[in-house]
Amino acid sequence: QVQLVESGGDLVQAGGSLRLSCVASGRSFNSNDMGWFRQVPGKEREFVAAIRWIASSTYYANSVKGRFTISRDNAKNAVYLQMNSLKPEDTAVYYCARRRLMSVSIYDHTAYGDWGQGTQVTVSS
Secondary structure, three states: OOEEEEEOOOEEEOOOOEEEEEEEEOOOOOOOOEEEEEEOOOOOOEEEEEEOOOOOOEEEOOOOOOOEEEEEEHHHOEEEEEEOOOOHHHOEEEEEEEEOOOOOOOOOHHHEEOOOOOEEEEEEO
């Protein structure tokens, strides 16, 4: 099993930037797709971005495309989410997770497991 720990969340003004990190321990995730999701109270967990282990292909929600960048460093067992031009609607707890079900869409949170504890991102207007 993989243990994932997110960090980098903070309070930032609209238009600012943050870089979230997700570090894995327990086993390597080099052969796994990895995803970032976010959640606000009372709403379902929302897809943000994902990165394939093959060729590091990337996928983004329309709401963050052009502003967020997902990347991975397999040597460090880490995945990152660079967030620029932040908006108040980006406020949420951000989670990283390892994709476990290849039969389920990469955009679907049910494809993922080994969720981290999350990191809070708050964007003030």
